Amino acid sequence: MNYNDDKIKYYLKNILSISSPSGYTEKIMDYIKEELVNLNVPHFETNKGAVVATIKGKNEDYQRTLSAHVDTLGAMVKKINPTGSLAIDPIGGFMMNSIEGENCTIETIHGKTFTGTIQSTKPSVHISGGEARELKRTPENMEVILDEKISSKKEVEELGISVGDFICFSARTCFTEKGFIKSRHLDDKASVAILLYAIKHIVENKVELPYTTNIFISNYEEVGHGASASMPEKTKEFVSVDMGCPGLDQNSSEYSVCICAKDSSGPYDLSMRKKLTDICEKESIDYKIDVYPHYGSDASAALRAGYDIKTALIGAGIFASHGYERTHMDSILCTLDLIIKYCSEE
Structure with a gap:
């Protein structure tokens, strides 16, 4: 070849x-x-x-x-939560645990881009103990934590983020010396x-x-x-x-x-x-x-x-x-x- x-x-x-x-x-x-x-x-x-x-x-x-x-695959902003996190709705068929802890970008309808991380609603065993481990990884139990100094729905809306904006998962592309390619x-x-x-x-x-x-x-x-x-x-x-x-x-x-x-x-x-x-x-x-x-x-x-x-x-x-x-x-x-x-x- x-x-x-x-x-x-x-x-x-x-x-x-x-x-x-x-x-x-x-x-x-x-x-x-x-x-x-x-x-x-x-x-x-x-x-x-x-x-x-x-x-x-x-x-x-x-x-x-x-x-x-x-x-x-990806997701869409379903709701802005009172705390300023984003509820998600999946695009395509994937397991929720596969995106837990993943970095992401939010692409707004007006062309702005924001970064964040996808987490479960109980992401820390130090806080939730066994409940964090046993929590079902469903869309309802997952959210995006924005890389912004915000703590309310109003502050998120003022950034220009709204329901229907796209959530894009980080690809994390890696080419190894032995010919493997790892990426979303x-x-x-x-x-x-x-x-x-x-x-x-x-x-x-x-x-x-x-x-x-x-x-x-x-x-x-x-x-x-x-x-x-x-x-x-x-x-x-x-x-x-x-x-x-x-x-x-x-x-x-x-x-x-x-x-x-x-x-x-x-x-x-x-x-x-x-x-x-x-x-x-x-x-x-x-x-x-x-x-x-x-x-x-x-x-x-x-x-x-x-x-x-x-x-x-x-x-x-x-x-x-x-x-x-x-x-x-x-x-x-x-x-x-x-x-x-x-x-x-x-």
Whole structure:
């Protein structure tokens, strides 16, 4: 695999540094559009805010579309408490204990940014003892403590913070010397970086594609309707580039590309899965096939919307998904290699 690791990491680092919970994705989409302009790749923005790039191939009537999503988990200010803390309402599905003690930013509707920390309502064992340990980590028992000298609801309102403002979790991105990447939001920003690099590789190396290929960067996947609209009309094959889930009783790996056979929306297209696994075997790409009972993807959303397409789901193996996640460059490179080989073959 003759790919530039540093450039992939460059894309990933930049994407992870831009907060983008579902519903708050304009800034990161501006970055995506800027990179596509730099690569001289035609693209358009959908009414819902997704970005679709197109690379022409020999056959324009039979098209392939690959997707990844830039939107992440996050939260919204539900209420300003009398003490000046902020009650939260989750965006996306995650465990409350996974964000306890996490730094965050509050992005107001008027463009102001404030910092804070997410804590339980009983954060100290020195004060609450066993009650602090036994408190259920539910949204009602979690709050944001602002990094401001305030102690009342009125003082918070005077800062310009209001109900409906977005709460963005700190990514805490770390690249280790042994190839591991640790960060929040690798789901699915790792895939966005992979697709950006794939576009760069195909364009700069003048790779001839048998079919016109679209890259669909969606912005509402975490809330279930990312690719449910604006699919390029000639799409016949749709590959959701999301993630694999290594863990207890799973076959996925942080060192391979993961191919999903079935998730909560049902089986993915068998002929597509066979095509992808055949490429892996022919090209000696390390892969794992797995089943994810609590998973859905942009492909799931597209099928529910009624698109007549063949779908597949692949991605790097992301450990501890929807928490503080981890993957390895081996998995990212295997996923990238499969994408480029898939796009290049009939």
